[in-house]
Amino acid sequence: MLAEVYLPLPLNQTYTYRFKEGETQFGCRVSVPFGKRKLTGFVVNVKEDQETDFEIKEIIKSVDKTPIFTSELLDTAKWMSKVYIASVGQILSMMIPSGRRESESALFSAEESFTPIKMLSEEQQSALDEINNNPGETFYLYGVTGSGKSEVYLRAAEEVIRQGRKVIYLVPEITLTHQLLSDISLRFSNRVALLHSALTPSQRLKHWHKIINGEADIAIGARSAVFAPFKDVGLIIIDEEHENSYKSGQTPRYHARQVAQKRAVNMHSTLVMGSATPSLEAYLSMKKGAMKRLDLKTKVAGGAEAKVKIVNMLKESRTISKELEEEIRSALHDRAGVILFLNRRGYTNYYHCNSCGHVEECPNCSIALTYHKSSERMVCHYCGYSTPLVSHCSKCGSHDMSVAGFGTERVEEEAGKLFPSARIARLDTDVASGDKEKVKKTIEDFKKGEIDILLGTQMVAKGLNFPRLRLVGVILADSTLSVPDFRSEERTFSLLEQVKGRAGRYRDDGRVVIQTYRVDDNAIKAVRDQKVAEFYENELEIRKSLGFPPFTRLVALTLRSRNEDSVRKASDELYLLLERVISKSGYSDVYVIGKNPCIIYKKASNFRYQILLSGENFIHLNTIVKVSLERYHTPSNIYIEIDVDPLSLL
DNA sequence: AGCACGCCGACT
DNA sequence: GTCGGCGTGCTC
Ligand SMILES: [Zn+2]
Ligand SMILES: [Zn+2]
Secondary structure (H helix, E strand, C coil): CEEEEECCCCCCCCEEEECCCCCCCCCCEEEEEECCEEEEEEEEEEECCCCCCCCCEECCEECCCCCCCCHHHHHHHHHHHHHHCCCHHHHHHHHCCCCCCCCCCCCCCCCCCCCCCCCCCHHHHHHHHHHHHCCCCEEEEEECCCCCHHHHHHHHHHHHHHCCCEEEEECCHHHCCHHHHHHHHHHCCCCEEEECCCCCHHHHHHHHHHHHCCCCCEEEECHHHHHCCCCCEEEEEEECCCCHHHECCCCCCCEHHHHHHHHHHHHCCEEEEEECCCCHHHHHHHHCCCCEEEEECCCCCCCCCCEEEEEEHHHCCCCCCHHHHHHHHHHHHCCCEEEEECCCCCCCCEEEECCCCCECECCCCCCECEEECCCCEEECCCCCCEEECCCCCCCCCCCCEEEECCCHHHHHHHHHHHCCCCCEEEECHHHHHHCHHHHHHHHHHHHHCCCCEEEECHHHHCCCCCCCEEEEEECCCHHHHCCCCCCHHHHHHHHHHHHHHHHCCCCCCCEEEEEECCCCCHHHHHHHHCCHHHHHHHHHHHHHHHCCCCCCEEEEEEEEECCHHHHHHHHHHHHHHHHHHHHHHCCCCCEEEEEEEEEEEEECCEEEEEEEEEECCHHHHHHHHHHHHHHCCCCCCCEEEEEECCCCCC
């Protein structure tokens, strides 16, 4: 018998091997000789012996006795290979666990806990009915924090499982807590598989087998759980749809939302996404009617919309303004919890006007210009536009301009001085990756009221819920606003809105103080004035006029090498090739936005250049990139990374 | 992606 | 004379 095998190499073809009948079958991993090497490949077809014009080698052994992937997953892999421009073998080796033996350790332990039977609100019930009565459709649960989205997801899941079908439940890594797993595990009588990046290969294999052996009804996890090898999925849930962590940071840089959409088509699954702050992509899709919007407007657990105050930092000399100080004092007095939210300082310094807060933008792309110290110029990292460092503000004419932004140390120091008797603790993602126990304790202490002020980054803005929390102070909203990215307004809006949701999660007296130099910014004002629809509509208009997603698609090609001259040369060559291929193709919608040194020019002793392309028609754009890269003979010391629909361009 | 083969420059 | 640089080509 012969087996056609995909290998984990950038070669988009199968290789044929001989095997003894019964030794392996479709869907199994096999160990095979390839040149002088031994590789693990994936059997995607078996056939009778036949004459071939090449020599055929024998399989070393079959890693699996029974299939580890389905034909539907193979179809998804082939689709991904086209969309993300990677070989099928690379896609398969990314989605299928590499473990060879199942882990001995228990999958996870559910702690017995009392979960009261929750009554659904009218809104929740009608959303649930809508989902249950329209299998195979796509829905968006658009609801504020605390509106009870999770309960709707879980009821919909129960219904699908009752019908004998399976469920995939995606949550952002950060919300994948032990508590959530425990709850889900109890609710679905342990017929749950867990898939996320922190599992070891053998643990991953164990959960994967649980699915294949029919011992799980629901797979829960972060991004990679979208590949759960169920044969018949009735429902795919994507909670917090707007989260960037659904996009893979490594090649192949897939987006779990896109993969979910493909698998939902394959298996006629219902797709339910949800968030309080949809991505602009999702918002446009709802607007066009491609997915049905289901609103959840009331908070089921009580709690009212937090009051938002914007503080102009231009008049302040300290990092904690007078107004924020007052609010903190009042909260401390009432023994209510305070979180001070600091964005991780951007990768770039941004130059701003000290009189009006204005940040200079690219005239072509409207993204913040970055300051290059060496050349004393302001540069656009999208299109390459550059201008000498301006001496006066283009908005108000003031000559008082400087580099802005402040670090966490300074805030911590000032908070300590202002509130000497308050107990202050720090919590950020950097700390989280190092010492999990310490983070857990910090959170517990804050919950119990043993910590008064929590100073944190991203982490405290998402996922965590504290009934004690009354005040959130955003130290400087400008730091997300001034990231040189066309999504900076959207990100700022989303972050502030999430922060606001945290403050008003359980209480009626929640407060948010946003400190900024840009008091007129759309995102900030929209959060304060609850002008959500207006914000989205306005942002869509801007994207449309500038030709950015969701009205176009982008592809970023990043070239890197240890040799500075060769990357620069290679990026010039590839750029010219792309231009040639585009003009020959006749696709008038596709163009190269720019070819530039990356914002992070040197990373891990590699020099980096980026070529950014845009196209209205994705097939056109994809074809241009694929053809150009096939035609381009990449020098051996250069590595090219392809990012389709990039979310971050650093 | 690796790994071999192969063809020219500068070294014991 | 050989050691080693990396361009080219192949792997069932
Ligand atoms: Zn100004
Ligand atoms: Zn530009």
